[in-house]
Amino acid sequence: MDIKISRIEEATSEQWDTVVNQCDYATFFHSRGWAEIWEEYRNGKLRSVAKYITFNDGVEVLFPIMVQKISRGLLKQYMSGPEWQYGGWLSLHTLNEKHHNALLAYSYKLSLIFRQNPFDKSFPTDKVPWNDIDYTQVLDLRQGFDSIRNNWLTEHRSAVRNAERAVKAGVTLEEGITEADWQAYYRIYELAVVRWGDNLKGEKFDWRLYDLILKRRTKNVKLWIVKLDNKIIGGAIRFYQNKHVMSWNKAILRDYAKSYASNLLDYELIKHSCESGYWWYDLDTSAGLEGVIAYKTSLGTTQLSANVLVNESAMKRLSNPFRTALLSMSQKLSKPFHKSEDLTRDLDAGYSGKIEEQNRLEVPR
Known part of the structure; x- marks a missing residue:
């Protein structure tokens, strides 16, 4: 069967909470509460646009995403997981490689930043062109x-x-x-x-x-x-x-x-x-x-792998200095506060x- 995304819609609060509270590999960084805290902390400049994605085989996926305007409001920067913490999608169904490939293709269309969720064992780590290779212990x-x-x-x-x-x-x-x-x-x-x-x-x-x-x-x-x-x-x-x-x-x-x-x-x-x-x-x-x-x-x-992706294809629309600054920030936020x-x-x-x-x-x- 050719696995395809059949519907993408805004995630409801009920859908979001249900998936996060029942998915074994969810972290607090995937929760609606964490996103809402950052919306308020950033005074609305960072907004939640979490997606609920349905495949043609009936598999459903929650994709927590936030967005902020950059380059003086001319472009939108999407991130899955505020504060450069774990992001990515969650599902109560078992995802196979075809599901992940379709979700990756969708994410590449966005100017997306996310840090890999180390606890999603089905995620195809080796298939992603990571910008920053990292791991947690x-x-x-x-x-x-x-x-x-x-x-x-x-x-x-x-x-x-x-x-x-x-x-x-x-x-x-x-x-x-x-x-x-x-x-x-x-x-x-x-x-x-x-x-x-x-x-x-x-x-x-x-x-x-x-x-x-x-x-x-x-x-x-x-x-x-x-x-x-x-x-x-x-x-x-x-x-x-x-x-x-x-x-x-x-x-x-x-x-x-x-x-x-x-x-x-x-x-x-x-x-x-x-x-x-x-x-x-x-x-x-x-x-x-x-x-x-x-x-x-x-x-x-x-x-466990905790790599960072800054979607390079989308980021090419931006100036080189801005792309460099984003990558530098991702590295800084995973670095220690001591030399x-x-x-x-x-x-x-x-x-x-x-x-x-x-x-x-x-x-x-």
Whole structure:
């Protein structure tokens, strides 16, 4: 049978939510809520135009897409997944190569940017002319936390040892629920941005973005805070969707680096994710930094492709400087906030209380 797209229409809220909430390889970055947050954060300059695509064999696909005007409004730039995060299509049906080829052909007609979804195992990675080859490192939680902890004790003892040191020092972990919790964490994030200085890649997010996330009160986003002597000294934001947990953002006050609070966060959040039935704990891309890659590898992670496509055929309509700037931005947003020479290659040192190294392991976009 010749597989063809028979209908393309705007996705309804119900269609969008149904697919995202039931598709095993969906991430929070595919959700309607994430798109709506960015619509509001960008004051309507970035708009959702998600598509619901039907094939002549009855297969249905959700394609989350957003659009913004560029070149003084003369052209439209489409992206699947705002903030250069995972995009691509989702389906409750099994997609074969013909479905993917038709969807790729459709996407090539757009001036489209998207980062590959690493968890779509049927996606034809080798068929796409990627502009930026990249990967994320993920921890497979299906083995259970006892197995993961045993691996740490064998391969990376400091992951356990330093978490135990934090508990002994009196560091506690809890979910940040109130606006005051979120504001306290945001102030810590701001201080971290100041420390990064010229090494900061990408943009510093305003409090407004955090406030928009908080006000949605969604179960898919959690702020975890660490305290010492009842003072918030750091935290981490995690996105939860179906089988996937995403490490989006983490910051610790520099003066409390030796409390090992960062280590306790990682230890307890991985444990919590296992116990909650999630399959994947996503540690994000590492920008090719050997020390960071080695640390994540020692935790038992595997590498999954997370390449970036900037549709070159459509982009040829634009000037070379603009195309170069877009590619540069995609690379920057997957790069660390520290120069490589600032990072130790010693795995134990990477989690021994040095706040710069610890913050790098969570790249706030």
